[in-house]
Amino acid sequence: MWRLASLLLLGLLYGCDAADAEKMLQDYTRRVSNALDEPIEFSPGNSPFPALPPRRERLLPVEGLREGLIEVLQLRHCDLLPLIAERNSNLGRVMLPSQTLKYELRFLPAVEACEQDLTQRVKTDASLLPLLHRVQQIVSHKQQALPRVIWNSIYASEEMEQQFSRSPDPLPLEAQGLINQARNTLDAFILVSQLATNDSPWPDKRFLNEIETHYEQLYRMRSGQQWLHSVFLLSYTMEQVAQGIEARIERRPICFNQQPNNRSVIIQNVFRNVYATEFQPYLALTDQFGQYWQASHQSIQQHLPLPPSSEAYFLQIFDSQTEGSLLHRFHRAREMHTQAWQTLFSHCGLSVGQTL
Incomplete structure (x- = not known):
């Protein structure tokens, strides 16, 4: 605050x-x-x-996942139903870029954890093998789409758009804290962009909860x-x-x-x-x-x-x-x-x- x-x-x-x-x-x-x-x-x-x-022109196409009803219900094995229901709700279909990013950064580690769990469970329950293959497809799809999702969530957002608008006002004469103020906001987006490489540590829950705060800060800048x-x-x-x-x-x-x-x-x-x-x-x-x-x-x-x-x-x-x-x-x-x-x-x- x-x-x-x-x-x-x-x-x-x-x-x-x-x-x-x-x-x-x-x-x-x-x-x-x-x-x-x-x-x-x-x-x-x-x-x-x-x-x-x-x-x-700035939006990159991102192919969505379409799950059959039985396949979606089977994902209850991984406790993914609440996340899926959130995305398919009325509000989930009109998510802002910040909300979409937050959702995707929550969903990907959850489905990766599901993959790891099923990999262990299939050793004793072969009936879960088709579900494991489907989850692996979902993980691959989400990982490949993540760079595009991140681009869209940052550079197709209203908050970032206004940073490049044709403002009638220049920078003020005195603004010694200008860089620090910008750093407090942009460093979060730099961290998010690094997730597209698949070798960066995943942000913790606190960071995810603060994502929309960074968007608000960006909007006010x-x-x-x-x-x-x-x-x-x-x-x-x-x-x-x-x-x-x-x-x-x-x-x-x-x-x-x-x-x-x-x-x-x-x-x-x-x-x-x-x-x-x-x-x-x-x-x-x-x-x-x-x-x-x-x-x-x-x-x-x-x-x-x-x-x-x-x-x-x-x-x-x-x-x-x-x-x-x-x-x-x-x-x-x-x-x-x-x-x-x-x-x-x-x-x-x-x-x-x-x-x-």
Whole structure:
């Protein structure tokens, strides 16, 4: 409960601060423009990063089991009837992804235990051999379907969908606990994804009972969608500022014979008071959270099958080597921005040091 309460509090704090991030970037652009005496536009518009594929494209087909009445009744030997009845109830037929996952993670170890029990009992009761063969088929079916079930339960859920929505808000300016808050939620899904390998320890009953709590925490988080918008805004800002600096240098040298002057002092002040104290910390926060966010999803997805459209989508979001991807543009804009400041300072015989 304390984790859920902390997420609620964090959400309230972020709501008050998220809009300030875009204002800071606008102010940074304006201050650089004034210092250079060069117009630099700040009209980022809507986030142009790709939309998450529709749910129907993200869902992987999972063939269900169909038991005959006699076969189902025979499973009473393994105390599986309550679980089967739960799945076939009216509520069981419309389970949410979190509930489906919870059910499957309860059913598979139960039917595996049934297989082990029947394997021992068939030695003295040969009449149970057909039932053992059927249970073995069920175990094999469930094990093979588990990676698809896990994928569907995580990435076709509403809770995960909203992490990749086109949020109008960026990350807040100050969110020192951002990674820890996300870790408290995503680590559970990383653990679940590892179950698809069939060699990971099965979670205990307490973990299974808390699964829906992790989904609720994920639903209340906004950091994923905010990070996407922050990367877009930062990329746009750095491109605009870099182009403004380059245009100003091409138009007229700022310093004569690389000697500092009054304008270079103004530029230094903007760099020191705005870039170093406001822009750079926000850039670092966004980059650090992005590295964790990207690594966490890679840890989840490496054990799971991905539908083609989802694989293409995550390349466009997370792969910095893919031309035109969100992170490719971000890294390229950061290099352009850094190089522009270095060139600007060198024209006045100054050095930006290690701040960049």
